[in-house]
Amino acid sequence: MSYLYLPSTDAATIKSASENVIVNPGEDAVLNCTVDGKPLTPEHVRWERAGYDLKAKTSTAYANGTSQLVLRDAQREDVGHFRCIADNRVAGPASRDVLLIVKCRYLHESAKRDLYVVLFESVAPEIDKSPAMLRAAAGTGERARLPCRAQAAPTPTFRWIRSGQELHVNETSKYYVIQSQPDALTHESVLLIERIATSDYGEYECRAENELGVGSGVGRLDVKSAPEPPVTLTVLNVTHDSVTLGWTPGFDGGHRANYRVRYREAASERYRYEDSPPNAHQLTLTGLRSNTHYLFSVMAANVLGASNYLPDLTRAQTKVFADRRPQSSAPVRSVRLKISFFPSFSTGRTSLRNNTNPFTADDGLLTHYPAMIKNGGPFAEFISTVDNHSHLPAHHPGKAPLEFSSFLASSSPIGASGLLLLGFGVAAGICLVLLNILLLVFCLHRRLGSSPGGSPRVGPLRPCAGRKHHGGGNG
DSSP, rough: OOOOOOOOOOOEEEEEOOEEEEOOOSSSSEEEEEEEEOOOOOEEEEEOOOOOHHHHHEEEEEETEEEEEEESSSSSSGGGEEEEEEOOOOSSSSEEEEEEOOOOOOOOOSSSOOOEEESSSEEEEEESSSSSSSSEEEEETTTTTEEEEEESOOOOOOEEEEETTEEETSSSSSEEEEEOOSSSEEEEEEEEEOOOOOOOOOEEEEEETTTEEEEEEEEEEOOOOOOOOOOOOEEEEEEESSSEEEEEOOOTSSSEEEEEEEEEETTOOOOEEEOOTTOSSSSEEEEEOOOOEEEEEEEEEEEEOOOOOOTHHHHHEEEOOOSSOOSSSSSSOOOOOOOOOOOSSSSEEEEEOOOOOOOOEEEEEEEEEEEEEEEEEOOOOEEEEOOOBBOOOOOOOOOOOOOOOTTTTTTTSSSSHHHHHHHHHHHHHHHHHHHHHHHHHHHHHHHHHHOTTOOOOOOOOOTTHHHHSSSOOOO
């Protein structure tokens, strides 16, 4: 009996990751992510940030289960979340975000002394003007949500202005504000506008202010529509047969948007399409050809329509497939085996089968081959010797058995049991022919008999009594 031993596997998990990483402008930032799982290699851990070119400013290293992302010459525009993703394909990927904060220097002149004071770890409000922010769409009579997000430290104060007049939020049933802090540096204010009327459509200004300054952005409330296309599409990861893409969504038009990726080989005009999971802003395309250039695009759609695809400007080349399976240095020769046995005849059915236990080899010389035989009962094992002495690599525990061809081999078109039955059939046929010949001789002997003088009678046998004599004379 053979046994197949499979290595144990564990889904990849993230044990720990850096907390908020704070550096001065111009310094290098180091983000760590410690993972666990089996199997686990550097290829199973990656870093992502949508809309950010990681290749331009970062490098990665991996040792002892920890992936390290190094960002060179950190600047104000590098502030944000970097995502560590661990995925060994055993289960779903695990991820964790690490926030990078770059201390911003602001100079302000003291009123009493002609000195400049440099303030660290403080950030004047900066409004997020990405397409998903400061945009809203709603139908008449519905509620609208107009988000405004700012990065600032210390915490800013938000104000909403409409047609030059500050709105009195949370004081009437028309306007409400919900504030939150997604992370240590990011603050958000969402303006809720109840019972939308035609006069409510238009522009709204969001202002964020702290002791270091004021940031402002202009948002807009519109009727519901088809979504806008994603802002950016980037390649997050590449293997020999897959590419992971991520995109920054555009305005959804007031309805939940779904996304479809279009891709093709660079040398072909035939597109293929794949939809992303709901509420996802990334997708892994699998089943790609290795060492091949691909072009990618993405579009958005909701219940009111679809956007255009982005131009086919995002491209990637899949990696060359490397077969890491161990290769035998010695050639594998074909060996024919002969097994001799003497079955005992009984009412049971005698049969022989190949056992899948390893071969026995002596210094690389194949000497014995295990097999099993039964006669109407359980199989009993015996060892057959090899009728030739082909020099083959010896079998070692834990490695695959030697390949061979034999009338007992599974690669034979008939197989061991079929050939065995064929042999029994031929032997039985011969026995039947011999038996028929013996029966024929016996019958002839009985029918012909022998004459009194030892000569055989001629003619057919007739009864002696009542035989008449013909002729003219007396008896």
